Amino acid sequence: MSTALDTVTVAGPVDLPLAGELDVQAACGIMHVHGRRSGGPARLGLDYASILAAELAELGAVALKLAHGRGIPLRGVSTSLAQAALLAISQYLAAATTDDDHQEPLIPGGPPFRSADGVFFEIETLDPAVWQRFWPGLGVDERTTSRSWLPFMQRFATATCPLPPRLTETLAARPIADIEDAAVLSGMTLVRVADRPIEISPAFVVRGEGRGYQPVPPVEPLPLSGLLVLESCRRVQGPLAGHLLRLLGATVLRIEPPGGDPLRWVPPIAGRTSARFRALNDGKEVVEIDLSTPEGGNHLLELAVGADVFLHNWAPGKAGQWSLRALDLARARPGILYAHASGWGAELGPEPPVGTDFVVQAHAGVPSSLMTIVDVFGGVVCAHGIVTGLARGATRVDSSLLSAAGRLNAGARRSCDRPLTVPVCDDLAALAADPRFSRALIHADCVLVGSPWEFRS
Template identity: 45%
Template sequence: MASPAISQTVRPLDTLRLGILGPPQITSVVAQHLRLLGAQDDVAGQQDAPGAITLTGGGYESAQATVTWGGSGSGLVDEATVQAATGVMAVHGRRDGHPRGLAADYTATATGVLAVQGLLAGLIGQSRGTAAAHVSTGADRAGLLAVSQYLAAAGADEGEAAQLGPGGPPFTSAEGVLFELETLDPGAWAAFWRALDAPADAMRAGWRPFQFRYATACAPLPQALHTVTRAHPLARIRQAAALSGAEVCVLHTLADRLAEADGAAPWSLRPYGADGPLPSSRAASGNPVPPTVGLPLAGLTVLEAGRRIQAPLAAHLLGLLGAEVVRIEPPGGDPLRGMPPACAGISARWLALNRGKKAVEIDIKAEADRRRLREMAAEADVFLHNWAPGKAAGLGLDSDDLARVNPALVYAYTGGWADRIADAPMGTDFMVQARTGVGEAVRPEGEAPVPSLMTLLDVLGGLHGAEAVLAGLLLRERTGRGVRVDSSLLGAADTLTAPALARAARGGNPRRPAGFRHPLPTADGWIAPTDDSALAAAAYDLRELSTPDALARLGSHGLTATAVTTDLSDLHHDPRFAGSISRDAHGAPAVSDPWSFA
């Protein structure tokens, strides 16, 4: 079909109407994001089927999505059971030495973003000539996607690069102030601790677990390092950071975040060239594809210059939707390809985010290679990166630069702070968690706030990045113009903490009650009751019962629970996820696509 377009389109879903029904933890995210993208509530269009979401109007056939907690018969019926089964509790709990739940509704939030992605992709596909599609996704798929790097490592040919064990930041000052420390430079790490007179052996022993905490979700640091910070006031610690090049960030509360929140959307879309003629680039028409092609982005090209998790994950999701993804890597290739543990000589974690992508080595410091990259961008549909702020402009590769060679390009930047906080520290996952109150949101009342060492925001930020690109592509289809889209870890944090901030705004306690989502030990493992069953289930002592017997005992009293996955390698054979996990060509575990199109 021809691309539905209206002359005054300023948002991708302008003139479309929204009907929605389903689990509120999931559908609240879907509704919020679709409204921000321009959809209007259609009371007459409310859905009768649980979990059904529909977009109508705008010249499109109806776009439909279904969201669920888990597959039929899986026993996954709410956030707690999904976190338990998919391994989220196991990974998040590594810092503590035992599984524990996230007090925030993480898998529901991720599912909501995935549902929006599926709907946007379906509309893009309609614009490009593919048949209308009904998309389905679930919190079980979102949970598996969130742990996919950890799952890949668990199934690798070799052991972890760093020790797994309890422990990690934040650190505590002499005044009792909790703070995060961040540096990617071993020299800055050493200089920081030397400035505080830390023992040399503790300083050396601490670097590797600190460096790999992104990968392992734990950091068993020498206790001496925590002892050192407790001996110094915060002012002295800040001075040591400033002199060394490391950064510290005091943990902020949810109340702090509420006081400064600007109400901005988690991403921004800025069409360019709105006053000029429509672009003549081949990308302007979205590369129409035959209706027989099933995936909505088939025939589109994404150039990705991404590092670590956020941008590579966003591009990975676009690839799963049918786009051809070309990674821009430095001479010699991405060094993270060699990060242990490996499968067939390639980093298992790297494969989890980058399998199936093509790669081109480009030296962005060389003018000839930058010219080559501009030539590639002239023939692409999307350029996506997460370089340090200001780097793209310094290289002549910012959106304005590339729009001159391709005015229909969707230029996407996935960053840390989106220039929304003036005194922001380094824009990494754990620093953004610290600065935005996530440390409080993921721990219940009565516990010290502690940012998760699971890369919550890198993953959710990658999901937001793909969502923003899809919104940009749809807007391009409706206007014929290229778009700059920006997303951030800050936006991801605000999406995740939105329910807690809403409770605080109403005058309530933003944190969940004491003991919230603490799994119960059995004789041979752990079980997690549903949130509704948790209070009653806690009255039973199950420590002498096997896990099946413990589940049966609770079930006999009308209480629902599920077994907690403690070893991610067991997920391959878990009947709750039949057919959801396979092996790629290198032998690395791979989770299934998070959506199904029909």
């Protein structure tokens, strides 16, 4: 059987005369979301749709190879810059298309910050107690500190961060050494913005030898049909990787804590679940397990007996603490592919700082955005590594946001100087209602983005 990866097109299923990167960023919502921080549509500082589409194309080609090894009769696969762009804005699109009256005001503003001696930097914590310690240590009053926490946390969801001017003024009046001391004392992660982009290779590491995959009668003609993925992930990077594996045909079983992932209930709500959560997790099956208990760990190991992939993005040390390391899973299921999607990988040692999108952007020198560009690209890179591992019969895959950021930088040398030939999207709800996008979208309680690939039998 001959196979072919179609040349990556620009528009794909989107019925617009898109000429290239700039048109795609304009028409498919990237400029709109990226520009929220500045108050108007703005082009990203790299050809993000092109780089993301290239990664999706490589992933699709590996998936096609895996399909043939499993006896699934697929002959080709295609993707496009427009499909990549829509995947990148999928959470924002879902949030903009619900009937929920709760919508965050998209007020311009946000980091990176600048010290008195001219150093640009990002700060990060997921713990409100750390936030409450950091700012008073620099002389900011408790009321200002408290009312700034919510917009800081919501920046992942809204792509903007309108902090009270008192905060940026305080940092702008202090030398970076004083601010770094305050960060250490409070537990705040502080990362200086790199002077130049860093490149890290490879973006993922595939190791070990597992079992091969025998031909299977496909449930549906997709490369991962019949395979089971166990996913224990939070936020964006890991869940997006699992989402892509599901779109490639796998059954994905999410492991969530008792009561469910708290992000399920973050407004706006679509149906009975957070719209943003649905953008990454619709179609997955769910089981609630307390992994911090021996009973919970044993339950997961029992599920692993029938699984092909185990994917997690736990903090460093958690796998060992819970006795759920690669060797532990391998005892339950010899040959299982154990995948870890981390923030920093091994680059910053065994106890790295908090590794989220924006601090990784800063450290790696990725052109700054409050759009989750590294999280999304990291999820695609992680899925790419997992499918590559399956195709090779491997048992371990490690990827990180930092290595994904390095891969973004490696692709950022491209330059797009074509003039803009289409209108700029300034309303995601209008984009969702535009019939020219209908073949790329799924209309439910909110609008979701369809698969970024089209496979041919």
